[in-house]
Amino acid sequence: MGIRLFLMGIIISAVIGAGAYVLKLQRDNAILKENAVKLESAISEQKTLIENQKRDFAEILEANQKMNELVSVLKKDLEDLDKRFNKKNRDVGKLAIQRPESIERITNGASALATRCIEIASGSPLTEKEKNATKKSEINTECPSIANPKYIPY
Amino acid sequence: MLILSIFLTSCSGVKKLEIFKQEVEREKLNLNTPTPLELENLKWIIITSNNAEEVFKKLEEKGIDPVLWGLTDKDFELLAKNFARIRNQLVVTNNLLDKYKEYYEGDLEKKNEK
Numbered sequence: 193m194g195i196r197l198f199l200m201g202i203i204i205s206a207v208i209g210a211g212a213y214v215l216k217l218q219r220d221n222a223i224l225k226e227n228a229v230k231l232e233s234a235i236s237e238q239k240t241l242i243e244n245q246k247r248d249f250a251e252i253l254e255a256n257q258k259m260n261e262l263v264s265v266l267k268k269d270l271e272d273l274d275k276r277f278n279k280k281n282r283d284v285g286k287l288a289i290q291r292p293e294s295i296e297r298i299t300n301g302a303s304a305l306a307t308r309c310i311e312i313a314s315g316s317p318l319t320e321k322e323k324n325a326t327k328k329s330e331i332n333t334e335c336p337s338i339a340n341p342k343y344i345p346y
Numbered sequence: 347m348l349i350l351s352i353f354l355t356s357c358s359g360v361k362k363l364e365i366f367k368q369e370v371e372r373e374k375l376n377l378n379t380p381t382p383l384e385l386e387n388l389k390w391i392i393i394t395s396n397n398a399e400e401v402f403k404k405l406e407e408k409g410i411d412p413v414l415w416g417l418t419d420k421d422f423e424l425l426a427k428n429f430a431r432i433r434n435q436l437v438v439t440n441n442l443l444d445k446y447k448e449y450y451e452g453d454l455e456k457k458n459e460k
Binding site for chain 1: 379380381383384385386387389390391394396397418419426427430432433436440441442448449
């Protein structure tokens with residue numbers, strides 16, 4: 193009787209132990225599945241992050257390039273202004289002595305255009321005339337790079 | 347007894363602590379764009395030793411005080427170049443601001459779309 197009970201106890205314990213082990217395996221399996229899902233999600237997030245970083249770098253490069261282009265066209269405007277004063281050893285002072293009225297007219301015209309350039313630089317919207325100017329006679333000669341986007345120097 | 351203890355340990359009342367992290371976007375600065383300048387046109391007068399009297403006479407006739415602030419041709423050239431440099435700096439600074447806004451707030455817009 194004693195041995196029987198002892199054997200019964202062992203069998204019951206073994207069954208319970210096996211059951212508990214199976215349950216543990218199931219729990220582990222569930223955790224592993226959950227981990228796999230999390231890892232996949234993390235990989236996907238990392239991929240998105242890398243793509244976003246790539247896009248950001250491209251945007252930064254583009255912005256730098258555009259800024260450099262802008263600086264060089266503005267520099268050209270400044271060089272053109274210098275040429276207007278000194279082209280072919282031109283002496284504006286002597287010209288003004290010879291023809292004060294015409295130089296006064298030219299100076300006032302250029303001054304008005306330069307004033308408009310400051311307005312545009314401060315954010316004033318371009319007029320339709322300025323936007324559509326393509327000929328030299330139509331442009332703001334003081335700052336075509338910012339006043340006349342359609343004008344291509346020829 | 348053994349079964350009871352197994353069942354009791356399985357029914358533990360302590361739950362897993364879950365912490366949620368949610369990114370809250372920073373508020374946009376949204377400062378108003380400065381009003382573009384509206385400048386007055388000024389009139390330049392060319393005065394030489396030959397036309398000085400005539401120029402002052404015309405001013406008096408128009409009821410304007412016969413006094414002028416003078417610049418030599420070289421200084422006028424420098425003034426024109428200085429203004430052009432200030433203008434260029436204004437363009438570059440405004441462009442820089444636009445690019446920053448486009449870069450940061452452009453991204454936020456895309457996130458909002460998602």
